[in-house]
Amino acid sequence: MPLDMQSQRIRFDPHSGSPQTIDTHFDFPTNVKPVPPPQAFLNGFNIGFTGREHPIFRQEINISPPRITEANRRVIVVRGTFALRDSSGHYDDEYDGFIDVGVIVERE
8 A cells, every 4th residue: 555656747838728738647556546535736837928928817727636547547647727818808828838746646
């Protein structure tokens, strides 16, 4: 019943438009126990407009609860969501950055 932890950086390329989402896979050497459930944490982030400055009105940086894949119980998936917009009310300016995500699991 060893506890294990991994971390990864989710990179978001320059993008304009609605919030971006990326699924990140964490592969452990043995199956992950569903109880207690895996836990995810946000370790840091960097977000900014690409090209020129804008006043920031809204930013979204979020990670989903981790889930064990059905096909392979060694793999945990965490979805990162990332968005930035100014006060125009539209996601019409390019933005980019990253989220550092970690997971803690109990393995069989």
